[in-house]
Amino acid sequence: MKKFLVGFILFSMVVSVIPGAVVDDCDTTCVWCMDWEPYGLYAGQNELVGNVSVRVCGDNLEYKYEITEPGWCISEIHLMALNESPNDTSSSWYTKYVTKKGNPKVGKFEVNKEGLCVTEYSGTLDISEFYDGPCDKLYIAAHAVVCRCDVEKKCVEADEDNSWAVGFENYIAGNGTGNDENRYDPYRCLGVANVLSGDRENFTSLGRDGSIELFFENKICGDGDCTTPDLEVYEITYNQNTDWEELISVEAYYGGNYHYIGSALNANGSTAVNDSFINYFTLPCECIEKIRITDMSTGASSSGQVFDYDIDGVKANYWCISEYTCTDECETAWGKGTSFPGNNWAMYFEYGGCICN
Structure with a gap:
């Protein structure tokens, strides 16, 4: 009983000192999840077409791409995260993910999804090899290709x-x-x-x-x-x-x-x-x-x-669904943040790291 009480007290203390931390699932094992943080998704440098939202959940970085402006769809997604800044030329970014001049190589990112035509997409990236917890800042590059698309509404059996x-x-x-x-x-x-x-x-x-x-x-x-x-x-x-x-x-x-x-x-x-x-x-x-x-x-x-x-x-008994058809009118898009060191408009954003300062 004493061991249980001590464990519960420590559990409560951790929750209280980490703002935004919630226990997502305690049926079998407890999974710690931070709050979702949205970042604007910009196409062609200055057109806001949606959001990229991220949060840390256990050993994973969860991400959600969402289109908010009508007429656009996501055709590709490329995402990478490290706890090192891309501005540091000695960081792990330069071993694989960016060129010597600091331009990101999106095809080398750990998350690569192509052949899509959707308005929402979500997934996870395993960060257990380098992530040290909520006091660790992440540097996230969230890239997408967005295309103009046509939509058809259909009524299908639920x-x-x-x-x-x-x-x-x-x-x-x-x-x-x-x-x-x-x-x-x-x-x-x-x-x-x-x-x-x-x-x-x-x-x-x-x-x-x-x-x-x-x-x-x-x-x-x-x-x-x-x-x-x-x-x-x-x-x-x-x-x-x-x-x-x-x-x-x-x-x-x-x-x-x-x-x-x-x-x-x-x-x-x-x-x-x-x-x-x-x-x-x-x-x-x-x-x-x-x-x-x-x-x-x-x-x-x-x-x-x-x-x-x-x-x-x-x-x-019937659901209304949307079927999208992407056109060839496409733009590259990035989650709003800081420009990479290279001579381009590619961006990365910072997540976490400040809540324990």
């Missing part, structure tokens, strides 16, 4: 395992008179519907006039076929009692606004699953960012207990 709502926002619990307050927990409607595994006790009640906004792993859409359901809302009703009339309205958010999709009475839904009604909705052929479900129930029991819609799970 991955069955990842088609359920994964997050919520703006949960407003309405009137729940006579109901257990534990029913008004927005987390209970996320993920696979519990009733599919026989659990009819975990669901999210909306309350009279209550609402919730739900989003998915990807943007969702309608496939254009009215004979196949695009959205499925699972509602818990014990023994599928049709006297408990519970009504919802569903809206889809796209184009900067909410649009009405339809309303449904629980008892009019499918009874394919015991203790549940499944209400089906057809979605428009748009890239939908999220949906909003609002309770419009009016009924109540003789004792005054209000009837409200109990969401067990929401499933989107």
Whole structure:
């Protein structure tokens, strides 16, 4: 017990003295991760097209390239990091990664990805051979080739395992008179519907006039076929009692606004699953960012207990994806920082090193 307490105290002290350090995963072993730091990604020296974000996580440098300006895609990525400055001609940079004049040889960088046409790309670089911890400064050269690109939106069948709502926002619990307050927990409607595994006790009640906004792993859409359901809302009703009339309205958010999709009475839904009604909705052929479900129930029991819609799970059957086609109009790009010593505009940036000063 004493050993455990000492270890816990030391663990807490380390967290407290390293700002930005978090424990990312302690299920098996603890992995220390620093905060993400973004650096502008500039094409052709002065056009901001996106960001390069980096952080140290354990023995790895994690990186994310993201395009933020429409019409651009990433076709190549080259990245290198050392704990030595490229301005030091005796550093390891000059053994392989830059010329004698200080010009970077991007094809020799440890991270080399070509043949891409994406707006986001992420990966890791092992830095365990030279990185000494959060007080060690890293010098990072983040290069990319970005190209003008065309985009086509497509509605494809969702991955069955990842088609359920994964997050919520703006949960407003309405009137729940006579109901257990534990029913008004927005987390209970996320993920696979519990009733599919026989659990009819975990669901999210909306309350009279209550609402919730739900989003998915990807943007969702309608496939254009009215004979196949695009959205499925699972509602818990014990023994599928049709006297408990519970009504919802569903809206889809796209184009900067909410649009009405339809309303449904629980008892009019499918009874394919015991203790549940499944209400089906057809979605428009748009890239939908999220949906909003609002309770419009009016009924109540003789004792005054209000009837409200109990969401067990929401499933989107189609994802809206973007397919990119890169053109030959390309520019070299660098993460914003300090110029390399050579006679070019290639850059590197510094990360970490100051938090322990």
